[in-house]
Amino acid sequence: MNIRSLTRGDGVVIGAAVLLFIASFLDLTGGPDCSGPYAKFCEAQDYSSSNAWDALSTLMSMYLAGVIGAAIVVISRALPQPRKVAGLDLGQFGVALTIFAAWTAFWSIIDANSAGAGLIIGLIAALILAAGAVAGPLVPALKPALIGAPKPQAAPYGAGPNPGYGYPGAQQQAGGYGYPGGQQQPQAGQTHGQQVPAEATAGGATGATPAAGTAPEFAPFWFAVPVARPLYGEDGSPSPIAELAPGTWYLAVEQRGQALIAQTQDGRRGVLQDTTGIQRG
Numbered sequence: 001m002n003i004r005s006l007t008r009g010d011g012v013v014i015g016a017a018v019l020l021f022i023a024s025f026l027d028l029t030g031g032p033d034c035s036g037p038y039a040k041f042c043e044a045q046d047y048s049s050s051n052a053w054d055a056l057s058t059l060m061s062m063y064l065a066g067v068i069g070a071a072i073v074v075i076s077r078a079l080p081q082p083r084k085v086a087g088l089d090l091g092q093f094g095v096a097l098t099i100f101a102a103w104t105a106f107w108s109i110i111d112a113n114s115a116g117a118g119l120i121i122g123l124i125a126a127l128i129l130a131a132g133a134v135a136g137p138l139v140p141a142l143k144p145a146l147i148g149a150p151k152p153q154a155a156p157y158g159a160g161p162n163p164g165y166g167y168p169g170a171q172q173q174a175g176g177y178g179y180p181g182g183q184q185q186p187q188a189g190q191t192h193g194q195q196v197p198a199e200a201t202a203g204g205a206t207g208a209t210p211a212a213g214t215a216p217e218f219a220p221f222w223f224a225v226p227v228a229r230p231l232y233g234e235d236g237s238p239s240p241i242a243e244l245a246p247g248t249w250y251l252a253v254e255q256r257g258q259a260l261i262a263q264t265q266d267g268r269r270g271v272l273q274d275t276t277g278i279q280r281g
Contacts (some may be wrong), residue, residue: 005077005078005145005228005243005245006074006077006078006145006146006147007077007136007142007143007144007145007146007228008136008141008142008143008144008145008146009132009133009135009136009137009139009142009143010073010074010077010132010136010146011146012128012131012132012136012142013070013073013074013098013129013132013133013136014070014074015128016066016070016125016126016128016129016132017066017067017070017071017125017129019121019124019125019128020063020066020067020070020101020122020125020126020129021063021067022121023052023063023117023118023121023122023125024051024052024053024059024063024064024118024122025051025052025053025118026051026116026117026118026121026122027050027051027116027117027118028050028051028052028055028058028112028115028116028118028119029050029112029113029114029115029116029119030114030115030116051118052118052122058104058108061100061101061104062101062104062105062108062122062126063101063122065097065098065100065101065104066097066098066101066102066105066125066126066129068094068097069094069095069096069097069098069100069101069129069133070094070098070129070133071094072090072091072093072094072097073091073094073095073098073133073136075090075094076089076090076091076094077091077136080241080242080243080264081240081241081242082239082240094133095130095133095134098126098129098130098133098134099130099133099134101126101129101130102123102126102127102129102130104126105119105122105123105126105127106123106126106127108122108123109123144227145227145228145246218254218255220251220252220253221251221252221280221281222249222250222251222252222280222281223249223250223252223260223262223278223279223280223281224246224247224248224249224250224278224279224281225244225245225246225250225272225277225278225279226246226277226278226279227246228243228244228245228246229243229244229272229274230242230243230244230273231243231244231262231264231268231270231271231272232270232271232272232273233270233271234261234269234270234271240270241268241270242264242268242270244262244264244272248265249281250262250263250264250265251263252272253269256271258273258275259271259272259273259275260272260275
């Protein structure tokens with residue numbers, strides 16, 4: 001679970017759920033007017049009001065349904081892979097619960113003779129909760145990350161331990177393909193010091209560019225994304241298999257057009273379709 005993948009919309013959902021839970025402890029109905037000449041009648045009657053915890057049906061169908069729905073929505077968006085419940089994505093199931101809670105809150109306050117603070121605040125919180133759950137993935141203002149990740153800092157090459165090829169701060173192997181100032185590897189059947197034929201390279205004696213018509217070899221590199229971005233399966237499935245989060249380095253192992261084949265830290269590989277603004281290590 002990656003909390004850095006949570007968005008502002010998820011923050012709205014969390015805040016509304018907390019407000020809805022607090023409202024469950026407030027009075028569901030308002031008390032009568034006991035001022036002036038009506039005070040003597042109130043003294044003879046017990047007008048103490050009850051909250052949602054005294055009415056199990058209201059508690060489960062409105063307050064706890066909304067809180068549980070919010071928890072499901074937040075957890076589903078923090079998971080690396082979507083989960084399904086009864087054929088529905090876990091997030092869709094949570095959104096349905098929040099809408100049900102708002103629907104119940106609306107008709108509960110309509111049916112009440114004298115709505116108390118618990119019903120009024122509960123209705124407001126349930127409406128905000130349902131709106132946040134539905135609009136979170138759709139409204140651009142709610143899509144930015146809730147927790148801003150620190151921008152990754154690439155250490156100078158050669159500094160620190162050697163965690164692997166291409167990792168920021170790792171010692172690069174001199175003489176490899178494309179390494180600045182490195183010696184090019186001799187081709188098969190060619191002894192050390194023998195000159196490469198002119199037709200094998202483009203650029204004459206420099207030997208720095210591949211032959212005409214030959215695609216340059218892809219060198220793996222580490223990168224970080226500026227915002228959370230989905231990683232899709234290599235089989236072309238429309239559902240993402242993971243989400244790349246800011247502040248984490250990922251390894252690009254292959255390039256397909258404008259997309260990259262990226263590998264996560266747990267070894268999963270997928271297609272990163274949006275490569276704009278990525279930071280190379």
